[in-house]
Amino acid sequence: MLIMGPPGAGKGTQAELVAKRFSVPAISTGDIFRSNIAARTPLGVEVKKYIDAGEYVPDELTNDLVSDRLAQPDAADGFLLDGYPRTLSQVEFLDQTLAAQGTELDHVIVLTVDVDEVVKRLHKRAVEEGRTDDSEDVIRRRQEVYLEQTAPLIAVYRDRGLVFEVDGLGSVEEVAARVADAISQPPHP
Numbered sequence: 201m202l203i204m205g206p207p208g209a210g211k212g213t214q215a216e217l218v219a220k221r222f223s224v225p226a227i228s229t230g231d232i233f234r235s236n237i238a239a240r241t242p243l244g245v246e247v248k249k250y251i252d253a254g255e256y257v258p259d260e261l262t263n264d265l266v267s268d269r270l271a272q273p274d275a276a277d278g279f280l281l282d283g284y285p286r287t288l289s290q291v292e293f294l295d296q297t298l299a300a301q302g303t304e305l306d307h308v309i310v311l312t313v314d315v316d317e318v319v320k321r322l323h324k325r326a327v328e329e330g331r332t333d334d335s336e337d338v339i340r341r342r343q344e345v346y347l348e349q350t351a352p353l354i355a356v357y358r359d360r361g362l363v364f365e366v367d368g369l370g371s372v373e374e375v376a377a378r379v380a381d382a383i384s385q386p387p388h389p
């Protein structure tokens with residue numbers, strides 16, 4: 201499964217709940233990058249400048265990370281990717297990786313929320329978690345990058361019959377119930 205939506209849509213929160221419910225790992229490229237930054241690994245040092253500016257990390261750094269993670273045993277029976285793919289070239293790379301593993305996607309959950317609500321949430325998170333990519337300029341830039349580079353991916357997956365749009369407004373529990381309902385439906389290729 202994939203979970204998609206603009207920054208601040210609540211992907212990470214919902215991804216954790218789905219992971220628990222279906223006993224699959226929730227794999228968040230953003231979390232992986234942040235833990236590398238915190239631990240000052242070579243990857244962390246390399247990606248920090250992109251993330252702090254609200255830009256995407258280059259595909260060649262992101263793709264290998266994801267294929268390594270998907271090859272780990274806990275992802276063998278299913279997984280939920282949060283924050284990947286974000287570019288068309290990442291979509292192609294993921295297609296190849298999954299084909300090589302003899303597996304494929306069956307649900308792409310798209311969380312929908314309006315921009316004002318999202319910006320409000322991100323401001324709140326900036327205060328609570330001290331994320332360096334949650335300042336006002338950077339928040340605006342991340343929304344732009346999402347609209348330019350990632351929103352078009354939804355059409356690609358919609359053509360494959362995999363997209364389930366879920367209203368991301370409401371309490372965490374309400375949204376989680378909608379997500380679970382979407383996942384219980386068969387994909388419709």
Ligand code: ADP
Nearest residue numbers: 207208229230231251255256257262283284286
């Ligand atoms: P959000 O969804 O709120 O933007 P994430 O935690 O998913 O937050 O991502 C934070 C940042 O990490 C992104 O703005 C981007 O710089 C980087 N990043 C995460 N995933 C990817 C990816 N698949 N490709 C490129 N950059 C990524």
